[in-house]
Amino acid sequence: MSTDVLPTTRPAGASAGKPRTYTLRARRPYGLWIASAWVLLLVGCAVAADVLPLADPAKPVGRARQVPFHSLAPDQILGTDTYGRSVLSRVIFGARTDLLVTLCACAFGAVLGCLLGLLAGFVKGWADRAVSFLIDTLLALPPIILLIAIATILRPSTWTLTFGLTLLTVPAFARLERGAALSWAERPFVLAARSYGASGLRIAFRQILPNSLLTVITFVPTVIAGLIVAEGSLGFLGLGIPPPAASWGTMIADGRASLRIAPHEVLVPAAVVFLTVLALNTLGEKVRDRLEIRSRTG
Amino acid sequence: MNRIRASVKPGGAGAAPAEAPGLLRVEDLRTVIPSRRGPIFAVDGVSLKVDGGQTLGVVGESGSGKSMLIRSITGLLPAGGIQRSGSVRYEGHELLDLDRARLGAFWGVELGMIAQDPMTSLNPVRRVGAQITEPLRQHLGRSRRQARDEALGLLRMVGIPDPERRLVEYPHQLSGGMRQRVLIAAALAARPRMLFADEPTTALDVTVQAQILNLLRRIQREMRMAMVLVTHDLGVVATCTDQVAVMYAGQIVETAPTAVLFDRMYMPYTRALFASTPRLADPPHTRLAVIPGRPPDLAVPSGGCRFAPRCAYARDKCQAETPPLAKADEHGHLYRCWFPLTGRAPADPGQREPAAVHAAADRIGATKEDG
Numbered sequence: 001m002s003t004d005v006l007p008t009t010r011p012a013g014a015s016a017g018k019p020r021t022y023t024l025r026a027r028r029p030y031g032l033w034i035a036s037a038w039v040l041l042l043v044g045c046a047v048a049a050d051v052l053p054l055a056d057p058a059k060p061v062g063r064a065r066q067v068p069f070h071s072l073a074p075d076q077i078l079g080t081d082t083y084g085r086s087v088l089s090r091v092i093f094g095a096r097t098d099l100l101v102t103l104c105a106c107a108f109g110a111v112l113g114c115l116l117g118l119l120a121g122f123v124k125g126w127a128d129r130a131v132s133f134l135i136d137t138l139l140a141l142p143p144i145i146l147l148i149a150i151a152t153i154l155r156p157s158t159w160t161l162t163f164g165l166t167l168l169t170v171p172a173f174a175r176l177e178r179g180a181a182l183s184w185a186e187r188p189f190v191l192a193a194r195s196y197g198a199s200g201l202r203i204a205f206r207q208i209l210p211n212s213l214l215t216v217i218t219f220v221p222t223v224i225a226g227l228i229v230a231e232g233s234l235g236f237l238g239l240g241i242p243p244p245a246a247s248w249g250t251m252i253a254d255g256r257a258s259l260r261i262a263p264h265e266v267l268v269p270a271a272v273v274f275l276t277v278l279a280l281n282t283l284g285e286k287v288r289d290r291l292e293i294r295s296r297t298g
Numbered sequence: 299m300n301r302i303r304a305s306v307k308p309g310g311a312g313a314a315p316a317e318a319p320g321l322l323r324v325e326d327l328r329t330v331i332p333s334r335r336g337p338i339f340a341v342d343g344v345s346l347k348v349d350g351g352q353t354l355g356v357v358g359e360s361g362s363g364k365s366m367l368i369r370s371i372t373g374l375l376p377a378g379g380i381q382r383s384g385s386v387r388y389e390g391h392e393l394l395d396l397d398r399a400r401l402g403a404f405w406g407v408e409l410g411m412i413a414q415d416p417m418t419s420l421n422p423v424r425r426v427g428a429q430i431t432e433p434l435r436q437h438l439g440r441s442r443r444q445a446r447d448e449a450l451g452l453l454r455m456v457g458i459p460d461p462e463r464r465l466v467e468y469p470h471q472l473s474g475g476m477r478q479r480v481l482i483a484a485a486l487a488a489r490p491r492m493l494f495a496d497e498p499t500t501a502l503d504v505t506v507q508a509q510i511l512n513l514l515r516r517i518q519r520e521m522r523m524a525m526v527l528v529t530h531d532l533g534v535v536a537t538c539t540d541q542v543a544v545m546y547a548g549q550i551v552e553t554a555p556t557a558v559l560f561d562r563m564y565m566p567y568t569r570a571l572f573a574s575t576p577r578l579a580d581p582p583h584t585r586l587a588v589i590p591g592r593p594p595d596l597a598v599p600s601g602g603c604r605f606a607p608r609c610a611y612a613r614d615k616c617q618a619e620t621p622p623l624a625k626a627d628e629h630g631h632l633y634r635c636w637f638p639l640t641g642r643a644p645a646d647p648g649q650r651e652p653a654a655v656h657a658a659a660d661r662i663g664a665t666k667e668d669g
């Protein structure tokens with residue numbers, strides 16, 4: 001399909017040449033494919049970590065601080081750390097911890113935030129004031145200080161970490177859902193549902209929530225990406241998952257001492273974090289684009 | 299809600315007392331909407347009565363308070379400090395005194411409402427079936443299966459072909475006419491005794507409009523429902539209603555039984571409204587009569603007749619004193635005008651009301667329902 005566009009504007013000298021043609025073709029979403037592939041690979045490895053032929057991430061597999069690719073044995077392909085443990089194995093088991101913690105935090109945060117936001121946006125009045133105050137209070141605390149405080153008061157553990165990260169996501173989800181609820185509550189179909197005699201709870205959970213979920217779901221990849229970074233920072237400060245369990249943050253923290261002699265100890269998990277966050281953000285953006293087009297036409 | 303249902307409908311919908319007089323009685327209803335520019339008097343002292351099985355047509359320009367009147371009667375008002383006064387009695391219940399929860403028991407079961415815009419009045423992320431069965435399951439306590447079967451029956455009643463398939467589809471898979479039928483089915487699901495239809499055909503093609511109106515009339519007869527039909531289509535008024543109320547600036551300016559009103563119009567606004575309707579009998583390229591100006595700003599209460607600034611017959615008295623609703627000689631005909639138009643013939647040439655009525659009636663009647 002080629003179209004000759006605006007032939008009169010072509011310079012006279014160019015008329016002998018091949019006419020310029022434009023091909024009408026949608027750009028292929030390579031970015032989306034690559035991002036999905038990376039996330040799928042990561043999730044797949046994390047889920048199947050026990051089944052895969054991987055070394056125990058807490059036990060040494062060979063000499064310490066071997067650089068990547070010095071041996072092509074699967075245990076040592078990404079090198080070994082200060083204690084001689086397999087970096088590949090630790091990255092994959094770290095992925096399991098990281099993804100589990102961030103997914104749980106995101107899910108808890110989304111449920112809690114959506115309920116609060118729905119309350120604020122649908123009931124309005126006192127509920128809106130109370131929820132908005134809560135959100136503003138949470139947002140006023142610097143997140144890293146909040147997390148440090150939680151990790152110091154409670155013993156560092158997977159659950160402490162999940163709890164802290166949940167607290168980080170609640171205000172974001174609550175705000176999102178509040179705004180969505182406010183706008184969906186004004187739609188004619190909500191009035192129609194009221195005129196059939198639907199109760200407030202029914203309208204909130206059957207009419208408003210399902211519609212606003214679209215907005216919330218598109219936000220999830222971005223939130224998880226943010227949480228992975230937050231987990232990394234906490235692990236780096238030694239407030240994340242307690243050793244010897246692996247997480248990307250603790251790996252970076254452990255490798256920091258030998259940054260000069262064995263930079264791969266830090267660089268490998270850092271690269272994985274980088275790629276994962278990039279992939280999740282790309283995914284979030286593309287999904288948002290697609291769903292927005294759909295919701296506009298639908 | 300079962301209590302109310304039981305008290306007003308002994309023996310269920312089939313044995314409902316036929317044509318009880320004064321099913322709905324509205325007295326001096328006033329609705330004030332607060333706004334930055336001061337209170338807006340959206341409904342300003344409206345009184346009306348609808349008997350069981352009867353249809354009241356409410357006509358008027360955009361912004362004349364038709365929709366607000368309906369929402370004030372049913373109590374389905376937007377949030378934001380809207381004040382109502384007066385009296386709305388439905389079957390002896392004073393609706394203005396009921397709180398949100400008690401009023402909610404009337405919606406759907408007693409007072410049904412058909413939404414104006416079929417394109418936006420269905421929830422886009424829920425299946426058609428779920429939206430119809432919800433009132434059934436909530437009000438009538440039907441099981442999932444029963445509700446589905448009744449929904450199928452409802453879809454058949456409103457003339458939707460292949461209802462089994464439609465039940466599991468989403469609103470975006472239906473056309474505008476289909477969606478309006480679904481909305482009607484949903485509004486009728488709990489078998490309300492009184493139906494409010496707020497411009498049910500405005501968003502639809504003319505041919506579909508006629509189908510929907512015929513459908514409404516048929517269902518109304520079958521279910522012995524009373525109906526308040528808001529419209530600005532005078533052809534619809536002529537064919538579908540028993541009584542007409544003409545609204546202007548939040549007030550009823552003329553009301554009469556339909557046949558009487560089409561025979562004699564005293565209020566210049568009513569006549570102007572009728573004159574501005576295009577008719578099939580007009581020769582091609584006839585210039586349409588328009589009412590100059592715009593409806594008044596309801597935030598600025600004015601002394602005198604609300605229509606005076608736009609009225610061709612206005613005199614000094616019209617500017618100064620508000621006319622009351624006066625009784626005409628014919629039974630049940632009220633008008634709000636100091637200098638009512640007289641005579642059956644329209645004041646200016648080119649206006650042919652009876653022809654208009656017949657032409658409009660033909661238009662509605664000619665297109666038969668397809669399903």
